[in-house]
Amino acid sequence: MSAPADRRRPTDADHDDETRLDRATSRAVRRRSLALLGNLLRPHARTLSWAAVLVTASTAAQVSGPWLVSLAIDDALPALPDDIAPLAAVGVAYLAAAVLAGVTIGAYRRVAARIAQSVLLELRRRVFRQTQRLSLEFHESYTSGRIISRQTSDLEALRELLDGGLVGVISSILVMLFTAVGLTILDPLSGLVLVSGLVPAWFLVRWFQKHSQVAYREQRTWSARLIVKFVETMTGMRAVQAFNRESTTERDFDRIGEAYRDANLRIFGINGRFAPGLLLIGNMTVVVALAAGGWRVLTGSLAVGVLVAVLLYVKRFFAPIQQIGMFYNAFQSAAAALEKVSGLLAEEPTVVEPVEPVDLPVPRGRLQLDHVRFAYGDGPVVLPDLDLTIPAGQTVALVGTTGAGKSTIAKLVTRFYDATSGRVLVDGVNIRDIASPVLRRNVVMVTQEAYLFSGSVAENIALGRPDATREEIEAAARAVGAHEFVTNLPDGYDTEVNKRGGRVSAGQRQLLSFARAFLADPTVLVLDEATSSLDLPGERLVQRGLQTLLADRTAIIIAHRLSTVEIADRVLVLAHGAIVEDGSPDELVSRGGRFAAMHGAWQDSLV
Numbered sequence: 001m002s003a004p005a006d007r008r009r010p011t012d013a014d015h016d017d018e019t020r021l022d023r024a025t026s027r028a029v030r031r032r033s034l035a036l037l038g039n040l041l042r043p044h045a046r047t048l049s050w051a052a053v054l055v056t057a058s059t060a061a062q063v064s065g066p067w068l069v070s071l072a073i074d075d076a077l078p079a080l081p082d083d084i085a086p087l088a089a090v091g092v093a094y095l096a097a098a099v100l101a102g103v104t105i106g107a108y109r110r111v112a113a114r115i116a117q118s119v120l121l122e123l124r125r126r127v128f129r130q131t132q133r134l135s136l137e138f139h140e141s142y143t144s145g146r147i148i149s150r151q152t153s154d155l156e157a158l159r160e161l162l163d164g165g166l167v168g169v170i171s172s173i174l175v176m177l178f179t180a181v182g183l184t185i186l187d188p189l190s191g192l193v194l195v196s197g198l199v200p201a202w203f204l205v206r207w208f209q210k211h212s213q214v215a216y217r218e219q220r221t222w223s224a225r226l227i228v229k230f231v232e233t234m235t236g237m238r239a240v241q242a243f244n245r246e247s248t249t250e251r252d253f254d255r256i257g258e259a260y261r262d263a264n265l266r267i268f269g270i271n272g273r274f275a276p277g278l279l280l281i282g283n284m285t286v287v288v289a290l291a292a293g294g295w296r297v298l299t300g301s302l303a304v305g306v307l308v309a310v311l312l313y314v315k316r317f318f319a320p321i322q323q324i325g326m327f328y329n330a331f332q333s334a335a336a337a338l339e340k341v342s343g344l345l346a347e348e349p350t351v352v353e354p355v356e357p358v359d360l361p362v363p364r365g366r367l368q369l370d371h372v373r374f375a376y377g378d379g380p381v382v383l384p385d386l387d388l389t390i391p392a393g394q395t396v397a398l399v400g401t402t403g404a405g406k407s408t409i410a411k412l413v414t415r416f417y418d419a420t421s422g423r424v425l426v427d428g429v430n431i432r433d434i435a436s437p438v439l440r441r442n443v444v445m446v447t448q449e450a451y452l453f454s455g456s457v458a459e460n461i462a463l464g465r466p467d468a469t470r471e472e473i474e475a476a477a478r479a480v481g482a483h484e485f486v487t488n489l490p491d492g493y494d495t496e497v498n499k500r501g502g503r504v505s506a507g508q509r510q511l512l513s514f515a516r517a518f519l520a521d522p523t524v525l526v527l528d529e530a531t532s533s534l535d536l537p538g539e540r541l542v543q544r545g546l547q548t549l550l551a552d553r554t555a556i557i558i559a560h561r562l563s564t565v566e567i568a569d570r571v572l573v574l575a576h577g578a579i580v581e582d583g584s585p586d587e588l589v590s591r592g593g594r595f596a597a598m599h600g601a602w603q604d605s606l607v
């Protein structure tokens with residue numbers, strides 16, 4: 001019943017830093033974005049049809065203009081002054097067409113804008129939901145800056161497309177289509193002239209597409225890199241300043257900024273040739289239509305009114321191409337953005353929910369790692385073959401050199417990652433078979449960073465159990481020894497953390513996260529102990545809080561302080577992913593191995 005071992009495969013999201021994709025990948029990426037677009041538009045099918053009716057009516061009304069002009073010149077004017085009725089009829093028809101075109105285009109724009117805005121909102125929601133849904137493995141390889149750029153600049157590019165032009169361009173394309181048809185019906189020969197003008201225009205558009213696609217991908221990639229660099233530097237500002245990295249990061253930032261500028265300049269270069277090129281082709285076609293039509297008027301085979309209508313049509317036909325050309329920029333960048341967003345949305349969590357979850361009726365907290373082997377992705381093996389049983393209620397301290405695999409064990413027990421092979425069991429149940437809400441309730445991880453969200457102290461503690469009452473929150477804080485300092489904060493439990501006055505020290509932060517875990521009351525607690533050295537009273541306070549937190553539950557502590565190890569029932573010494581020593585702290589000290597050496601060094605440091 002266990003879900004199959006599912007190592008993270010390289011997916012399309014991994015390609016999104018590349019600007020030149022091979023043909024097959026490019027096609028797959030395009031298909032994926034189109035599928036996403038279709039999926040987003042499907043709920044609006046009815047509104048879309050209504051928008052289509054409106055825009056078609058408006059276009060038909062607009063395109064009737066030149067034809068009415070030709071009627072006025074060729075039929076209505078010659079009837080004057082004897083018969084004014086034809087001219088009046090044409091005038092009224094022209095006015096009616098103009099009003100109809102205006103009213104319907106206005107309605108179309110409003111309807112289309114509503115669809116565009118709901119599509120954007122839905123996309124924003126999906127990106128956010130997806131980033132929360134994906135496993136830790138994804139987040140550890142896909143930098144937060146890249147996710148931010150998906151949520152900001154990529155969605156912004158889509159917004160620009162939808163807000164600034166798509167709606168107008170759809171109606172422009174229709175105008176072109178109707179104009180071409182109207183012109184061909186009015187005068188087929190001029191229709192041919194128009195088609196001959198389309199040939200060079202087509203080549204120019206193809207040239208533009210080819211070059212601008214690469215240029216736009218490049219632009220988005222550099223823009224994302226710029227954001228990544230910025231976010232990385234800002235979030236790591238302490239390290240940047242502590243290690244004097246300002247000039248290096250500045251150099252890197254400049255280099256990326258310059259590459260971004262160059263990518264933008266390349267786009268301007270391409271556009272700078274495209275727009276005037278199209279204008280030239282359009283004007284040349286008008287000239288040819290005028291010359292050919294003028295000659296035919298002279299020979300009497302074409303009416304003047306028809307020639308005027310032909311010229312109006314040809315001119316109108318090319319005007320939108322230019323708009324479409326300019327719009328193509330926004331379209332390209334939005335298409336590239338959609339490719340990236342759809343890549344992110346196509347990612348599947350590597351930690352898969354069980355199809356038929358098994359319940360944990362009375363959780364006791366017996367933990368087993370049964371021949372667990374683990375490697376991050378295709379990387380080297382971190383845990384070759386780990387076999388370990390922790391009876392319910394035992395406090396185990398994991399010690400060992402850095403990189404030995406301690407945090408990896410914590411991530412496997414809490415199922416942030418799945419073992420490459422072997423099983424992790426809680427009370428005899430494979431954790432792959434436990435629904436994640438049940439698992440998260442029973443197995444809680446307290447990390448080093450003891451992250452506090454913006455909000456009050458009470459709200460931060462209540463994260464452990466959102467339905468907890470104020471009394472329960474305070475009781476939890478009292479139990480781990482956090483109550484005293486909280487009541488000394490400006491607004492007590494209602495103090496906003498992360499704001500002036502609400503700043504808490506590293507030790508206090510830890511106590512708050514202990515209170516949070518105490519309130520959650522999990523069966524198994526995994527604790528990545530903070531390495532930050534607390535002062536002695538602070539350490540004693542945390543130590544006492546920790547003891548209360550650990551009582552009556554299974555606990556794995558990644559111990560960085562030997563004072564913490566002393567409160568453990570059992571110590572596991574880890575080296576290169578294998579347990580090399582296992583026993584109570586006293587046993588290990590008397591056995592005289594690695595732990596005894598560490599312990600001796602610690603004792604010496606105390607005197």
Ligand SMILES: Nc1ncnc2c1ncn2[C@@H]1O[C@H](COP(=O)(O)OP(=O)(O)OP(=O)(O)O)[C@@H](O)[C@H]1O
Nearest residue numbers: 140376379382400401402403404405406407408409
């Ligand atoms: N997300 C990751 N992707 C790839 N490799 C990783 C990842 N996290 C850890 N590793 C590698 O796995 C090995 C074990 O790391 P782990 O964090 O479990 O060690 P640790 O014993 O907890 O070390 P420390 O005491 O320094 O925290 C290391 O070689 C590390 O480079």
